């Protein structure tokens with residue numbers, strides 16, 4: 284006689300058969316078991332006890348049942364796995380600056396492996412909120428300001444992580460102010476939402492992401508966790524998302540009925556409004572059973588899918604933060620560093636030409652990995668900039684150090700050296716997740732002013748006045764305004780929060796062992812007034828269509844450094860931009876090819892960028908938008924033809940009257956080059972025909 288259907292039977296089936304078994308299993312579960320799938324097992328008391336050790340253990344949900352359904356075990360990211368002592372990679376923004384989806388996929392695989400080896404099966408670190416204003420406190424957790432670039436990077440992380448565990452894309456949607464995140468109502472029109480704030484989420488859905496986390500804020504008047512328009516209509520309806528939605532932690536649900544009916548499938552991390560209260564709502568007919576069944580179906584579908592994913596040989600805990608992953612962290616950090624300025628051959632530092640090198644600044648000796656909120660990762664070690672420079676300097680160079688507390692002393696040390704490195708920038712007190720709890724000291728939050736702290740600016744000026752070869756290494760998660768001092772130093776690099784191998788990566792770039800290849804994933808402005816409004820206390824804000832390079836282009840503003848900008852120790856020549864067709868239908872695609880030659884003396888990697896502009900559009904459109912990019916490695920003297928594809932569908936705008944994407948039959952201008960701005964961009968055009 285057949286007994287009650289088990290989870291194992293579901294896992295054993297494929298395709299439609301599996302779907303129908305899930306249906307049977309759901310029909311067979313008791314209401315308690317169903318609600319158990321939607322509710323965490325952690326109690327509020329335990330959560331409070333665990334707060335000082337936040338995220339060090341996975342958060343469980345849905346483990347209690349009689350059918351062998353495994354628990355969901357959530358662990359956070361995005362710069363590694365928050366559990367125990369995992370590998371700390373450079374923050375997402377740094378990885379965004381590497382513009383390398385294939386590398387990001389490898390990072391994802393490493394993180395997925397470490398999650399699984401430590402008992403988690405659900406990774407919460409695919410943060411893809413668009414950076415509307417670089418002052419957002421959690422900027423470091425995302426990849427940048429452009430939806431295409433964000434989507435490529437996010438989808439790559441999803442693919443990597445999901446080789447081992449489920450991944451969660453967050454925070455859905457329009458979550459990009461920290462201080463007001465728990466109450467702000469983001470007003471956004473439909474076109475802006477669809478074209479600017481959502482495409483990267485759609486790309487992760489298309490890449491098969493298992494989960495999506497709703498945001499804390501409201502969108503157009505409704506809390507994201509109660510927002511049926513976002514969750515049911517767009518995510519699950521229009522996009523056909525087959526996974527489940529979890530709430531952001533603690534304050535992401537404010538009433539169970541609204542959340543469950545809007546399509547929020549799991550409340551995290553404790554059952555406040557789900558659990559028993561949700562059961563009462565179902566009994567009272569306030570939440571229809573079909574909504575519960577739908578949520579449970581989604582959860583079981585992903586649990587069954589991932590029961591078969593992973594390494595059958597098992598997971599070796601000793602690989603967590605082991606040599607292989609540390610080497611990957613080093614590689615990523617090296618590829619993410621952006622050389623912003625390099626005059627008078629200030630860089631690279633030659634080991635045979637220097638005798639003394641002065642390293643200055645308190646950040647040089649701090650293991651500054653970034654935010655200390657939910658994205659905190661606690662690696663077994665972290666190489667500081669000073670330690671990295673000492674590791675790499677070699678025997679012949681004497682490396683001296685001064686904290687820089689006394690500017691005169693620092694300047695005197697710089698004067699006595701052949702070159703000076705000032706390590707300046709930000710830390711968790713300047714930017715990061717804002718957690719409004721009395722027991723948490725006030726770390727993080729947004730930056731309204733984007734310059735360095737004044738003392739650091741003065742330190743740079745004092746050191747630069749004493750040593751002509753002063754190089755500034757910037758640490759931080761987003762744009763920094765450098766106008767007060769940038770003309771006084773010959774060289775500077777943006778190293779972001781470079782992870783546990785960061786100091787070694789910085790030194791590799793300084794000494795030229797790694798040729799810098801990172802490019803900015805956001806505009807660096809000259810002043811705050813070039814940016815969109817950023818009222819971090821407002822209850823209601825308007826997100827307009829323009830931000831970042833789109834806004835700079837539209838208003839004809841001159842940035843300090845444009846989106847996509849980054850120098851190298853070699854030089855590249857772009858020529859011969861060709862499109863394979865002059866006309867394509869709205870369903871077609873075009874292949875652009877460009878010849879890229881390394882005309883310098885060092886091997887290097889260049890990030891080739893392709894932008895598209897619209898001629899004669901019937902709606903207001905950006906001057907240009909990033910539509911493709913490629914990282915290309917070249918030896919000195921080597922040339923390659925670089926091909927990039929553009930699908931006509933990706934050139935569509937969202938027609939709000941027709942509620943549909945529309946590819947216009949107009950002329951499209953293609954520009955290809957090393958950044959979003961510059962006289963060296965090559966151009967060509969093609970038409971989409973009706």
Ligand code: BGC
Pocket residue numbers: 338359407453531532657658
């Ligand atoms: C953050 C999420 C995070 C969660 C769990 C929340 O405060 O907003 O990004 O995943 O905590 O750590």
